[in-house]
Amino acid sequence: MPSDTPQPAFVLVRPQMGENIGAAARAMWNFGLDRMRIVAPRDGWPNQKAVAMSSGAGRLLDEAQLYGDLEGALGDRTFTFATTARQRDMTKPVYSPERAMQIAAQKVAAGEQVAVLFGPERAGLENDDIARANAIISVPVNPQYASLNLGQCVLLTAYEWMRQVGDVAHETHEIGNKGDWATGVEVEKLVEHYEQRLDEAGFFWPPEKADSMRLNLRNLWSRVAMTRADIQMLHGIMRQMVRWKEKG
Template sequence: MPTATPQPAFVLVRPQMGENIGAAARAMWNFGLDRMRVVAPRDGWPSERAVAMASGAGRLLDEAGLYDDLAGALSDCTFVYATTARPRELTKPVLSPEHGMAEAAKRIAAGEKVAVLFGPERAGLENDDIARANTIISVPVNPAFPSLNLGQCVLLTAYEWMRNSGTVVHFEDDPRGDWATGREIEALAAHYEERLEAAGFFFPEDKAAGMKVNLRNLWSRMRLTRADVQMLHGIMRQMVRWKSR
């Protein structure tokens, strides 16, 4: 069974090699983390190579959540960090691993459910993945060689978690505090995409995919409560009713 220690979930998005999943599990357990989620691993699951590489951390692989897509892996989360070493055109707050994990510790102490995303080995997270995150954690690396192994990135982030989680000050972010979950944000995004598609908003066609990613990025950047989500659903429903009169 996972430990009772409050902590973030580390989400491995489309990992490509079992050995790297095992190295990530080992790095997590080195620093007391045991909430692993695996999204669409390339070589299937379970992975014998992951188990062999994990050594004494095989329990994390046995208990890891397996998901077909990122939306499912984040459905119960209220705040999401995305790790990347590459500059992105999406507008989001950017933190170092140190400050990101310090903030994550405060959010978890306040009762939030936090996830940290790690991308596949070849190119890292895609913009569509990052659009689902609230904040980017950018790893300072040599610009001439920015590629980090998945296990290394997990190790670096887990170390900063351990270093920052020992002296946690209660995080006062917003007195409302009833944050929307990933499942609720997904439903809101789908509602707006469906209605805007019907209205011909996503035009021209060759730019539609990018427009949808930017819209989804907007929802995560706004940091919505459940009341906000209900209001935004109501606004769209009323606009549709008004249009049909």
Template sequence: MPTDTPQPAFVLVRPQMGENIGAAARAMWNFGLDRMRITSPRDGWPNQKAVAMASGAGRLLDEAILCDSTAQAVEDCTYVYATTARQRDLTKPVFTPEAAMIDARDRIAAGGKVAVLFGPERAGLENEDIVRANAIISVPVNPDFPSLNLGQCVLLTGYEWRRATQEAAPQTMQAADDWASRTEIEKLGDHYEQRLEEAGFFFPDHKSDSMKLNLRNLWSRMPFTQADVRMLHGIMRQMVRWKERGD
């Protein structure tokens, strides 16, 4: 059974290769999507090549809804997006994948039923398919090579759906349970400053204070673990021993 998570249906329109259907299923499940609909697959259905390619996402293929036409695939939907890389002579709103999935999220939250159309591998959706959509999703690809594989397009759209519905910080720091304290970092700075002073690093004299300040600022700017601090102490001690042996 499909999950209870509200989400759009992904409609594969006249897909040609079983491998690409399987890749699309795998891409969908990567991002928690499991509402697949398929219209008129060229190589018939079920398709063992699709099953092999889907790997752990074979359940999506078992539960996929097989349709005779695009009209049938979206007949219960209140809003439909059509993915295309080509310019069309059809007046419709055009979204990036990111904006489309934010819009889809809001429509589904308001009680709507949403679908996204993905065209066959050779030439994409026909205008007869696109006229059944309310809006277009256009991926900002290289204009000299705009073609996207079916699985790639599904993956990209699924990723944007996940981003739109799952809060995720754009940058995080992997958790550590041994962050260095300010005292440990201060002692590391003292160690380096002392040894560098002995080596004549802070030269000329009139720049010495600013060089030491910059070095202290470097230590404070970096997130150190206790293991990092121990390693840096060890590096400096070994360098001093090596220098003394050389003398």
């Protein structure tokens, strides 16, 4: 059974190749989507090439709903987006994928039934298909090469959906098994260690520039995100350099 997570239905309109249906299923599954509807697939359904290409998303294909026409596929929908990379002479709002999925998330959260249409590989959705949509998703692509693979278009839209409803970390710093982040006290001890040894080596010269050099060095340490293992290693490096110098 499909998940209970509220989400839009991704509708593949007259897809031509089983491989591309499988790639679309894989892309949807990557981002937590499992409501696929397939309208009049050229090579029939089910399709073993789609299963082979889905790479673990076979359950999604097993539960995909098959329709003979687009009217049936949209019968229970309250709002529909149509994806296209080409200009269409239609009076409809046109959104980027990001903005479209923001709106989709709002509508789904409000209990609406949303669909996103994806056209066949050769030429995309026809004007009659788009006429049934409430809004257009226009993918900003190279105008000299505007064709998107079906799986790519589904992946792009599914990713934008996940960005709106998922907990997306835009920047992380991973810590390995050897430790965690260094504390302020540990960093300060490292700074003191280096300043002391560098002072003994005559690094802070001439005297009138010593204060600014110390400040620059302290700023350097503050810009570096260090773990406790990093701190220990840097202490060890300085100690070894001092030992080597004393041996000489």
